[in-house]
Amino acid sequence: MTSELIRVNEIFGPTIQGEGALIGQPTVFVRTGGCDYRCTWCDTLHAVDSAYRDEWCPMTPEAILMQIEILSGGRPLMVSLSGGNPAIQPLGDLIDLGRGEGYRFALETQGSLAKDWFSRLDVLTLSPKPPSSGMATDWQKLAECVEAAGPDTQTVLKVVVFDEADYAYARDVAERYPGLSCYLQPGNHTPPQAETSDSSIDMTGILERMRWLVDRVTKDQWYAATVLPQLHTMLWGNLRGV
Amino acid sequence: MTSELIRVNEIFGPTIQGEGALIGQPTVFVRTGGCDYRCTWCDTLHAVDSAYRDEWCPMTPEAILMQIEILSGGRPLMVSLSGGNPAIQPLGDLIDLGRGEGYRFALETQGSLAKDWFSRLDVLTLSPKPPSSGMATDWQKLAECVEAAGPDTQTVLKVVVFDEADYAYARDVAERYPGLSCYLQPGNHTPPQAETSDSSIDMTGILERMRWLVDRVTKDQWYAATVLPQLHTMLWGNLRGV
Ligand code: SF4
Ligand code: SF4
Numbered sequence: 001m002t003s004e005l006i007r008v009n010e011i012f013g014p015t016i017q018g019e020g021a022l023i024g025q026p027t028v029f030v031r032t033g034g035c036d037y038r039c040t041w042c043d044t045l046h047a048v049d050s051a052y053r054d055e056w057c058p059m060t061p062e063a064i065l066m067q068i069e070i071l072s073g074g075r076p077l078m079v080s081l082s083g084g085n086p087a088i089q090p091l092g093d094l095i096d097l098g099r100g101e102g103y104r105f106a107l108e109t110q111g112s113l114a115k116d117w118f119s120r121l122d123v124l125t126l127s128p129k130p131p132s133s134g135m136a137t138d139w140q141k142l143a144e145c146v147e148a149a150g151p152d153t154q155t156v157l158k159v160v161v162f163d164e165a166d167y168a169y170a171r172d173v174a175e176r177y178p179g180l181s182c183y184l185q186p187g188n189h190t191p192p193q194a195e196t197s198d199s200s201i202d203m204t205g206i207l208e209r210m211r212w213l214v215d216r217v218t219k220d221q222w223y224a225a226t227v228l229p230q231l232h233t234m235l236w237g238n239l240r241g242v
Numbered sequence: 243m244t245s246e247l248i249r250v251n252e253i254f255g256p257t258i259q260g261e262g263a264l265i266g267q268p269t270v271f272v273r274t275g276g277c278d279y280r281c282t283w284c285d286t287l288h289a290v291d292s293a294y295r296d297e298w299c300p301m302t303p304e305a306i307l308m309q310i311e312i313l314s315g316g317r318p319l320m321v322s323l324s325g326g327n328p329a330i331q332p333l334g335d336l337i338d339l340g341r342g343e344g345y346r347f348a349l350e351t352q353g354s355l356a357k358d359w360f361s362r363l364d365v366l367t368l369s370p371k372p373p374s375s376g377m378a379t380d381w382q383k384l385a386e387c388v389e390a391a392g393p394d395t396q397t398v399l400k401v402v403v404f405d406e407a408d409y410a411y412a413r414d415v416a417e418r419y420p421g422l423s424c425y426l427q428p429g430n431h432t433p434p435q436a437e438t439s440d441s442s443i444d445m446t447g448i449l450e451r452m453r454w455l456v457d458r459v460t461k462d463q464w465y466a467a468t469v470l471p472q473l474h475t476m477l478w479g480n481l482r483g484v
Contacts (some may be wrong), residue, residue: 014460016469023265024425024468026460077465183266203445211477218256218268223319227258228266234476235453 004090005058008081009033009047012066017080018232021156021185022106028071029079030064032056032091035084039115039133041162041187061094076102077209078122081153082214085109087145092117105220108158110135114144124149125183127158128173130166132187141178146177155180161213162187174225184217186210201237206230246332247300251275251289251325253309259322260474262367262425263398264348268312268321272306274298274333278354283404283429286387289326293295303336310345314375318344327351329387329432334359350400352377356386366391367425369400370415372408374429381418397422403455404429416467426459426469428452448472463473 013028033056035048046052059067070077079098081091082107087109095105106123118124126145130136149155157180159170166187174182186209191203210229217225255270264393275298277290301309321340323333329351337347337359348365360366368387370378380403391397399422401412408429416424428451431444452471459467 014463014465016456016460024470026465026467039421072465073463075465106245196457214477216256218258221256221265221315221317223256223268223314223317225266226266227269229473231471235456 003061003093004200005060006064006089006091007033007056008059008064009044009052009056011064011071012016013071014077016231017078017106018235019185019228019230020158021100021123021181022078022080023153023228023231025078027080027106027120028068029080029082030068030086030094032081032086032089034081034088037085037110037128037129037135039135041160042191043188044082044084047082061091061097065097065101065103068098068160069101072103076104077166078104078106081105081107083109085112087113087115087118091115092120095120109145111128111142111145112138114141115150116148118145118148119150119153121149124153124155125158126180127160128156130159130161130169132162132166133160134226135183146180156183157181158183158185160187162189162209167213169217170225171222174222177202182225184213184225186213186227186229188233201233203234206234245335246304247302248306248331248333248336249275250301250306251286251297251298253313255313256319256472258417259348260290260477261427261470261472262350262370262400262421263365263396264320264322265470265473267320269322270310271322271324272310272328272336274323274325274328276330278330279327279352279371279375279377279378281371283375283402283431285328285430286324287357289324303339306336307343309338309343310340311343314345318346320346320348323347325348325351327354329355329357329360332378333357334362336372337362351387353384353387354380356383356390357409358390360387360390361392361395363391363395366395366397367400367430368397369402372401374404374408375402388422399423399424400425400427400430402427404431404451409455409458412467413462413464416464424467426455426467428455428469428471430472430475443475445476448476 014026016070017025017027104122108125111126128137251273253272256268259267259269346364350367353368353370370379
């Protein structure tokens with residue numbers, strides 16, 4: 001089998017998924033390099049900015065799966081594909097290979113690129129970016145992503161919320177897709193500097209914005225929403241590789 | 243309709259569910275009074291110890307549902323029945339009434355008493371108590387609870403883990419029910435004194451035990467487990483009514 005190479009920023013775990021629909025579940029992360037967005041508050045610049053391109057390793061699906069198997073001790077679990085924007089990478093063969101060994105796959109993307117292999121994912125998290133990111137949403141592309149995932153993939157929405165404008169955006173996104181679960185996540189004002197391994201976080205601020213968001217949602221009687229913090233940030237700060 | 247009265251300790255919300263399978267989801271809590279257990283680390287003594295019995299209000303299902311509707315603004319959501327041990331109370335009529343209005347019901351109990359109305363719940367969380375609680379598990383009763391819930395109720399396991407003995411117990415429980423999702427929750431060493439509204443918590447200790455538990459589970463390759471902290475304790479400390 002000749003596969004295209006995948007640009008990998010880091011592979012680590014097992015640890016728990018710290019966000020969204022799979023929160024608390026053991027997983028191995030495969031973070032790919034490269035992103036078509038430049039969010040103001042991006043917390044994974046090392047997987048976005050091409051200045052770090054030298055750190056991204058082109059790997060075959062076979063090599064990636066071997067690394068996953070070493071980390072998991074050969075025992076299948078959920079693999080989380082993240083980035084950057086992992087939808088840029090040719091991940092279809094990796095998913096097929098891994099599924100053949102019993103692994104399951106979840107992917108998170110902003111929804112700017114639809115791929116036919118989305119339908120072979122177990123979970124697709126679409127996290128369109130709110131106004132505070134400085135990015136504009138291409139609604140047509142987002143719709144194509146939902147469409148590409150199809151009925152066999154569990155598709156969910158996740159929106160990061162820093163302020164009222166972001167909250168209004170989240171409501172709009174959820175209203176467009178009443179059939180999809182929507183996860184709200186308070187924004188983290190203290191993303192790490194890419195060149196440091198600083199693990200300090202603004203815990204007080206995170207908890208405050210989380211309480212505000214819970215209050216906002218319940219006052220609005222938006223009972224279909226789920227509000228969850230970034231658990232891994234609370235547990236490990238902004239350290240990479242945990 | 244003549245219903246038996248339900249002993250209610252408190253009704254509050256909407257807030258988010260802070261634990262287990264429904265973490266992050268908006269809910270109204272109905273906490274009933276009375277428990278057949280006396281766990282060493284019980285964090286709801288005010289709903290357990292009969293010294294607080296005077297604070298428990300005997301209510302009809304109709305009165306409870308009215309209170310839920312006021313809190314939720316009449317918009318159906320998930321109602322969380324907790325205690326104490328809510329299985330002691332005659333909750334069947336409340337569930338039927340509420341479901342008729344579109345409300346859904348989740349209940350958490352240690353699994354010492356099975357009721358036929360478990361089958362009318364949307365979610366049943368069985369949280370058998372580990373060795374550190376000082377309580378002994380009646381495995382026959384636990385099995386009866388699973389049986390009573392039947393196929394239409396989503397039944398999950400939740401085990402609080404303070405130490406290695408608790409962890410071994412959690413593994414045993416999960417092995418008995420391979421078909422049920424198992425949620426592990428690090429124990430909180432700082433339960434509130436029932437007579438105070440002290441909200442101080444040992445955040446450092448909670449995070450430390452959470453990291454230990456994640457490490458324990460992943461080292462063991464126990465990938466079917468889900469590890470989640472008590473989010474509400476992290477957000478609001480041990481304050482009651484939030
Ligand atoms: S889409 Fe994600 S990875 Fe890309 S810049 Fe925005 S936050 Fe960073
Ligand atoms: S079963 Fe629950 S409510 Fe009863 S004593 Fe134990 S911790 Fe407290």
